[in-house]
Amino acid sequence: MEFNFSKWQACGNDFVLVNAFNNEDISEIIANAEKICDRHFGVGADGVIFILPSKVADFRMQIINSDGSEAEMCGNGIRCFAKCVKEANLTDKNKFTVETGAGIIVPEIMEDGTVHVDMGEPILEGDKIPVSGFGNNQVVNEDITVDSQTYKMTCVSMGNPHCIVFVDDINSVELEKIGPKFETNPVFPKKTNTEFVEVKNDKYVRMRVWERGAGITWACGTGSCATLVACVLNKRTQRTAQIELDGGILTIQWADNNRIYMTGPATKVFTATWAD
Numbered sequence: 001m002e003f004n005f006s007k008w009q010a011c012g013n014d015f016v017l018v019n020a021f022n023n024e025d026i027s028e029i030i031a032n033a034e035k036i037c038d039r040h041f042g043v044g045a046d047g048v049i050f051i052l053p054s055k056v057a058d059f060r061m062q063i064i065n066s067d068g069s070e071a072e073m074c075g076n077g078i079r080c081f082a083k084c085v086k087e088a089n090l091t092d093k094n095k096f097t098v099e100t101g102a103g104i105i106v107p108e109i110m111e112d113g114t115v116h117v118d119m120g121e122p123i124l125e126g127d128k129i130p131v132s133g134f135g136n137n138q139v140v141n142e143d144i145t146v147d148s149q150t151y152k153m154t155c156v157s158m159g160n161p162h163c164i165v166f167v168d169d170i171n172s173v174e175l176e177k178i179g180p181k182f183e184t185n186p187v188f189p190k191k192t193n194t195e196f197v198e199v200k201n202d203k204y205v206r207m208r209v210w211e212r213g214a215g216i217t218w219a220c221g222t223g224s225c226a227t228l229v230a231c232v233l234n235k236r237t238q239r240t241a242q243i244e245l246d247g248g249i250l251t252i253q254w255a256d257n258n259r260i261y262m263t264g265p266a267t268k269v270f271t272a273t274w275a276d
């Protein structure tokens, strides 16, 4: 297998980006995504992202998690995607449309190099997130029992599922131990990403994440958007707040038009060729 790629990171959430805009066959790369993402035997990444052509938008993004599963959307990934398509001269626009499993997402590359993204509307109905047992009701501050301990969860989909748990002390969360148990809890038919959140004040929160299909990552863009929504639903922050992650800070806004806007960095690390 041989392919060119570039390695990108956004708040420490890192990705292998493959340009397949000219319809190159990516099936072998997808089949080997777990090996490519392996931090000892591969490049090392939280996921592999493909730049693809689209019939309904300027581009299409496909994301494969580091365990080989496919996700609907990736917030940090789409900022890397945006800068990568610009750098590859696939567009001369700074703002364009991207087809994803979560609908059409609109990133805009700003003059300071950050990427501002219209992430669409959050999904709050239990059966659409999905979370079992709530019908089409919201899942706000509800009990979940994991490992014989009961937590309060708020659930939000940004195209992909998120379960947000507020904690008093983020440093006391045993992410590695309880993260996988949330991910595979039977109340989440499509599994879940889980965000543990300590609110510092009504404009600033600290979040750590266990990602579905990737485990502990240093940041999660969709998870940051879901976190802000959960904070607002639980009256813990204003509608715009900064989310501090292990690898950086994102600014998230839940605007009056019900859309979520995310702003943050994305940086290329290197380009290379995989050949084995």
Ligand SMILES: N[C@@H](CCC[C@H](N)C(=O)O)C(=O)O
Residues within 6 Å of the ligand: 013, 065, 070, 071, 072, 073, 074, 075, 076, 077, 160, 161, 193, 211, 212, 213, 214, 217, 219, 220, 221, 222, 223
């Ligand atoms: N890191 C991403 C989310 C990637 C997908 C996630 N693991 C899932 O399976 O839903 C982000 O920045 O949003």
